[in-house]
Amino acid sequence: xxxxxxxxxxxxxxxxxxxxxxxxxxxxEMQKHDHKDMGLPLKDAPLDVMTLLSMPDHLRKTAMTLCRxxxxxxxxxxxxxxxxxxxxxxxxxxxxxxGYLKKERDGxxxxxxxxxxxKG
Amino acid sequence: xxxLGKIIAVHSYKGGTGKTLLSLNLAATFVKQGKTVCLxxxxxxxxxxxxxxxxxxxxxxxxDYLNGTCEIDKVLVDSTDRIHNGxxxxxxxxxxxxxxxxxxxxxxxxxxxxALGRLLDLRNSxxxxxxxxxxxxxxxxxxxxxxxxxxxxxxxxxxxxTFDKSDVDxxxxxxxxxxxxxxxxxxxxxxxxxxVPTSTRQESMQTxxxxxxxxxxxxxxxxFCDVLRAQGNVVFIEDKPEHPFTRILDxxxxxxxxx
Numbered sequence: 001x002x003x004x005x006x007x008x009x010x011x012x013x014x015x016x017x018x019x020x021x022x023x024x025x026x027x028x029e030m031q032k033h034d035h036k037d038m039g040l041p042l043k044d045a046p047l048d049v050m051t052l053l054s055m056p057d058h059l060r061k062t063a064m065t066l067c068r069x070x071x072x073x074x075x076x077x078x079x080x081x082x083x084x085x086x087x088x089x090x091x092x093x094x095x096x097x098x099g100y101l102k103k104e105r106d107g108x109x110x111x112x113x114x115x116x117x118x119k120g
Numbered sequence: 121x122x123x124l125g126k127i128i129a130v131h132s133y134k135g136g137t138g139k140t141l142l143s144l145n146l147a148a149t150f151v152k153q154g155k156t157v158c159l160x161x162x163x164x165x166x167x168x169x170x171x172x173x174x175x176x177x178x179x180x181x182x183x184d185y186l187n188g189t190c191e192i193d194k195v196l197v198d199s200t201d202r203i204h205n206g207x208x209x210x211x212x213x214x215x216x217x218x219x220x221x222x223x224x225x226x227x228x229x230x231x232x233x234x235a236l237g238r239l240l241d242l243r244n245s246x247x248x249x250x251x252x253x254x255x256x257x258x259x260x261x262x263x264x265x266x267x268x269x270x271x272x273x274x275x276x277x278x279x280x281x282t283f284d285k286s287d288v289d290x291x292x293x294x295x296x297x298x299x300x301x302x303x304x305x306x307x308x309x310x311x312x313x314x315x316v317p318t319s320t321r322q323e324s325m326q327t328x329x330x331x332x333x334x335x336x337x338x339x340x341x342x343x344f345c346d347v348l349r350a351q352g353n354v355v356f357i358e359d360k361p362e363h364p365f366t367r368i369l370d371x372x373x374x375x376x377x378x379x
Binding site: 046047049050051053057060067068070 | 230232233234236240265269271302303
């Protein structure tokens with residue numbers, strides 16, 4: 001199988017590793033910021049202003065920036081917040097787990113957005 | 121290309137601090153200075169701009185835009201003829217009908233989230249696409265959803281406040297627990313000040329405001345009987361170009377322009 005489509009297989013492995021990395025980053029950040037305060041993961045929780053107000057400061061900054069940009073990668077968010085890409089990636093993935101953001105992959109890039117009206 | 125226009129939210133802790141007077145006259149001052157301005161009434165609980173400016177006909181209101189039933193172009197009322205020899209003025213009005221007020225006060229969190237998205241979209245659809253210089257949002261007092269949505273959308277929050285003790289305390293709390301959390305640039309306007317400040321007093325007032333609110337003072341508006349007497353029937357700065365109130369607004373507009 002590897003002989004037939006080595007590039008595709010390697011791409012799949014890379015994608016899986018990236019997903020795993022996202023999850024590990026979230027776990028690390030959640031431990032850093034005492035994840036108990038952040039509530040249980042929800043499904044499609046609305047990211048309204050009262051929710052933004054009640055968020056911990058570090059997540060609010062990320063969420064606000066994404067609200068302003070509409071749809072963005074962790075890189076684009078990091079450029080705005082002046083924080084490291086890995087940190088923003090962890091916060092964004094955490095907000096996805098909490099149900100406030102959606103994530104979709106377009107090729108090798110992962111885009112995050114706030115779902116409004118059933119679309120991004 | 122990104123246009124360098126600004127979104128300004130005019131907010132206060134308590135009602136009756138002069139938000140609407142300030143919003144309308146600040147918008148008119150910018151227009152007098154040749155700017156293109158859009159003035160929005162986001163006080164859906166007590167709409168007032170439609171009545172103040174005598175705009176009776178409205179096929180579409182801001183309510184409809186936020187509901188997603190029309191685009192912003194349908195809502196805008198060209199009111200450039202209200203201000204002579206200047207730029208352009210557009211209005212986006214809140215529906216003053218009782219049914220509309222009731223409807224807006226019963227919205228859920230998902231609707232408010234979508235409304236925030238619609239307000240954020242205005243940066244592209246109005247500021248950038250139409251090269252507007254300013255969008256000024258007149259808001260409801262206190263912690264209302266529509267007001268906080270406007271604050272999140274804005275580049276600058278102007279807080280209208282008075283020397284009333286409960287207003288001072290509430291404003292301080294709001295600065296700490298609302299604007300600071302959203303990292304918003306905030307400027308204070310002291311309104312209805314009883315003693316006309318001399319330049320020395322104005323300086324000490326500036327220090328007092330900075331110490332008390334930890335935010336800069338944009339301007340001090342004395343309690344003008346002429347302004348009260350006008351009862352909101354006119355665009356004051358247009359009607360009385362030589363009045364001290366007009367000069368104060370002119371100074372504020374120039375300060376904002378420099379930011």
